[in-house]
Ligand SMILES: Nc1ncnc2c1ncn2[C@@H]1O[C@H](COP(=O)(O)OP(=O)(O)O)[C@@H](O)[C@H]1O
């Protein structure tokens with residue numbers, strides 16, 4: 157059975173007194189064990205798709221269906237989705253002043269454990285759990301005693317997202333441009349974190365607009381999102397082709413724009 | 420006009436001067452305020468003449484005063500002649516027999532705050548054996564303090580047993596002429612707390628009104644006086660997180676603190692008076708005057724307050740930094756939800772050299788709540804190298820509430836450094852969503868964000884209190900984010 161099945165998803169947002177359609181019928185099937193990359197130029201709707209899957213209420217789903225593990229995902233609250241193993245690494249993680257980063261992560265872990273009927277972790281067990289993961293991600297200990305994301309650099313925020321993912325061990329991880337703003341070393345570390353999570357039960361959806369990340373995390377499927385629609389799907393070679401030819405090539409390929417304009 | 424009225428009243432009331440003796444036989448006193456009533460109060464409390472005189476001076480002065488109108492709060496006029504200014508302490512038989520007789524809403528909140536049953540009984544004034552426990556705790560507590568020479572008792576007991584100390588310090592920080600509500604309090608105050616920490620003594624435990632057996636019925640006009648003698652240290656806790664209801668709408672308390680050379684006083688308050696219903700009906704009006712005087716050099720007074728209750732909060736715990744090198748601090752969290760209004764802040768008056776003050780104010784508004792910070796930093800001519808740092812942050816939850824900041828500064832000495840920062844932020848939908856995406860409920864998310872916002876204040880509270888204060892905040896803001 158598919159872990160995630162998106163059928164003809166249409167999403168709009170109400171902005172400045174008018175409705176704007178962002179996703180115009182997206183369909184996608186993700187099986188356990190798979191890695192899917194979703195690529196597309198800025199503004200094509202990648203973050204909107206990620207956030208709708210995570211349950212953001214600022215967006216209106218006007219049509220379509222999303223099944224997660226066979227259940228109606230759209231009927232669940234954001235926290236239910238999270239507790240059932242849906243994780244979103246945010247493109248722009250929120251800052252929470254005054255709330256200790258370790259405390260926050262512990263609260264998240266225990267919320268998920270509670271949902272599963274498992275006993276909550278005490279401070280000692282929790283430390284053991286996350287110390288190792290932190291080392292693997294080469295994260296500075298000082299980040300853990302600071303307020304959540306406050307004053308973090310772009311790269312530190314992204315690593316923090318990956319640390320949370322590593323500790324929470326989701327079944328479906330959606331990574332929204334986790335690669336942007338990372339230098340090559342950081343990129344490698346983050347990729348290792350993602351690869352470590354790879355398993356036959358889990359699936360990963362990588363949102364990116366560079367193929368760079370895909371050198372380190374090799375996807376099974378690549379999809380191109382353009383103006384709210386998946387216009388092309390293929391294997392990992394599609395990403396390379398995109399890299400070489402740019403997004404205009406796709407548009408041309410689709411017969412939307414004449415060949416000379418694409419050059 | 421008020422002057423002549425007062426004059427007339429004074430004359431007409433003269434004839435009651437000697438009439439009070441027979442009146443004390445009964446336990447009811449007439450509604451309203453007059454010299455006769457004040458004499459009655461003083462007589463019922465068997466006060467020495469100096470107290471009666473002080474009360475009468477205050478009353479006469481009060482007649483010349485007008486209720487202040489500058490604050491950013493709105494309420495129906497208070498009829499001072501409709502109130503009853505003295506109520507005999509409740510006897511055992513008037514008290515509720517068990518918790519079953521307590522308002523279920525109050526009990527629900529007790530449970531949410533996690534207050535143990537026995538404590539609930541004490542707090543609710545239940546007349547059962549549970550009180551015995553607290554009496555014995557309080558007794559050992561008092562014995563230990565007594566060995567160190569610390570005096571900690573009700574104000575009435577202090578007047579009776581330590582009249583010289585009371586005479587010396589009463590009104591020395593908040594004079595009976597101070598302001599409308601403080602003056603009213605001076606005339607009619609019922610009871611309150613008194614603490615004296617002798618030279619060089621570091622008070623080994625938190626002094627709290629909770630431990631005072633007769634704290635239950637201090638009433639609407641409470642008066643507290645704390646004196647820390649040279650080199651002593653004390654931490655005092657006022658109030659508790661449990662919700663408090665009272666049939667008296669107006670509360671006008673006065674707190675005076677005196678710190679002599681090298682003494683430190685830390686005064687922490689959690690105020691959770693009934694705020695009224697969703698429309699603000701029936702809530703307490705809390706008009707409080709709190710002031711500390713750093714009289715000695717290198718002394719320190721620190722106010723920490725968590726204000727979640729009351730329909731109206733009007734309160735400016737202040738420090739007079741008279742001694743050289745003295746320090747004043749003010750840490751405040753004020754929450755207004757539904758129709759609550761708070762106008763609160765502090766005054767830091769720098770008189771001595773090298774005096775320092777810190778102000779951290781966190782205002783949280785939800786529902787139709789209105790939250791005003793009002794602060795004054797005054798640096799007098801002689802306050803060479805005085806320093807102040809103020810930070811006022813407001814957090815808004817929703818679109819129908821308000822936050823206002825009025826920082827006043829008067830600097831008369833060029834070597835002074837005064838720094839002020841202010842922020843206003845709305846609780847972010849993105850922050851709440853971020854927390855929920857990690858598995859926290861919307862309510863837990865809001866609590867976490869709000870507690871983070873208040874952290875700089877909560878860490879000033881004694882440990883146990885801080886935990887309770889966090890819970891209290893979540894109860895106060897329940898349902899304020901949909
Ligand atoms: N909350 C919003 N209000 C109005 N417009 C939005 C909102 N969120 C996204 N959009 C618009 O939707 C389009 C897709 O945005 P987004 O999903 O962030 O794209 P991507 O992540 O692919 O760069 C953009 O045109 C963006 O401006």
Ligand SMILES: [Mg+2]
Nearest residue numbers: 202203247333
């Ligand atoms: Mg995006």
